[in-house]
Amino acid sequence: MNRDLKSELRSFLGEALLYAAVLLVYFAAVLHFLGAWLYHLFVAERKLYAFVTVGLIAAQGLLLEELTRRISSWIGWKRPPAGPAGRS
Numbered sequence: 001m002n003r004d005l006k007s008e009l010r011s012f013l014g015e016a017l018l019y020a021a022v023l024l025v026y027f028a029a030v031l032h033f034l035g036a037w038l039y040h041l042f043v044a045e046r047k048l049y050a051f052v053t054v055g056l057i058a059a060q061g062l063l064l065e066e067l068t069r070r071i072s073s074w075i076g077w078k079r080p081p082a083g084p085a086g087r088s
Contacts, residue, residue, distance in 0.1 A: 010077075011072070011077040015068060015072050015077060022064055022067055026060060026064060030056065034056075038052070
């Protein structure tokens with residue numbers, strides 16, 4: 001393997017592990033702080049529960065991606081440019 005590929009693979013694996021760790025912390029925090037409230041919504045207000053959980057899923061995606069990206073850049077891991085491969 002060439003150097004660039006090894007470097008990108010190392011960055012990808014590091015970022016995936018970082019994302020997994022941040023996701024576990026987020027999951028534990030949501031269960032701890034919102035678990036009882038979410039259960040109450042599930043039992044009493046199913047429609048509101050559905051909207052709240054979809055909102056939490058969307059917020060999780062945005063928040064965790066941004067946090068992971070910032071930590072990765074702070075550490076110094078390179079990210080490949082966005083977009084289709086091979087285009088300049």
